[in-house]
Amino acid sequence: MTNASKYFAILIAVFLICSTSSCTKEKNCDQSLISAAKISMFRGDTAMSFDKVSIVGWNNDSILLDTVNNVHSFSLPLSPFQDSCAFLLQIGPYVEILSFKYTHDLQFISEECGFASSFTITKFEPASTFIDSFDILDPVVNISETENIKIYL
Numbered sequence: 001m002t003n004a005s006k007y008f009a010i011l012i013a014v015f016l017i018c019s020t021s022s023c024t025k026e027k028n029c030d031q032s033l034i035s036a037a038k039i040s041m042f043r044g045d046t047a048m049s050f051d052k053v054s055i056v057g058w059n060n061d062s063i064l065l066d067t068v069n070n071v072h073s074f075s076l077p078l079s080p081f082q083d084s085c086a087f088l089l090q091i092g093p094y095v096e097i098l099s100f101k102y103t104h105d106l107q108f109i110s111e112e113c114g115f116a117s118s119f120t121i122t123k124f125e126p127a128s129t130f131i132d133s134f135d136i137l138d139p140v141v142n143i144s145e146t147e148n149i150k151i152y153l
Contacts, residue, residue: 029113036075058086097127118142
C-alpha cells in the first residue's frame with residue numbers, strides 16, 4: 001500500500017468517525033410548551049365538579065370544552081399576540097364571560113425546547129352573572145401546573 005493510499009484510508013476513517021458522532025447527543029423536548037391559565041371552581045371552601053360545562057373563546061371559533069360532565073378545573077390558553085382575551089363559560093343554563101388582561105414575555109426553557117410564553121395577569125374580570133367571587137392565587141401563567149385562579153360559585 002502506498003503512502004497516498006494509507007493517507008486516503010486514514011482520511012476516510014477520520015471522516016466516518018466524525019460524521020457519526022458529535023459532541024452532544026441530540027435530545028428531544030419532553031415537556032409541553034403550552035402556557036394556560038389554570039382555574040378551579042369552588043362553592044365555599046369545597047372544590048366542586050359541575051356537569052354540562054362548555055368553554056368557547058370569545059371572538060374566535062375555538063371550543064375548549066363542549067358540554068363536558070364532572071368538571072372541577074380547566075385551563076384557558078392566553079394569546080401571545082394580544083394583551084387581552086375572553087372566554088365564554090357555560091355551566092348548564094348559566095353563562096359567564098371571563099375576561100383577562102395580561103402582559104406577555106418569552107421564557108427560555110432549555111436548548112432542546114427553546115422558548116415558551118409566560119404571561120402575568122394584570123386583570124381578571126368575570127361578568128359576574130353567576131360567579132360570586134374569585135381569588136388570583138398566582139398571576140404568572142406559564143408551563144407549570146400551578147393553579148392561577150379560584151372561582152367561587
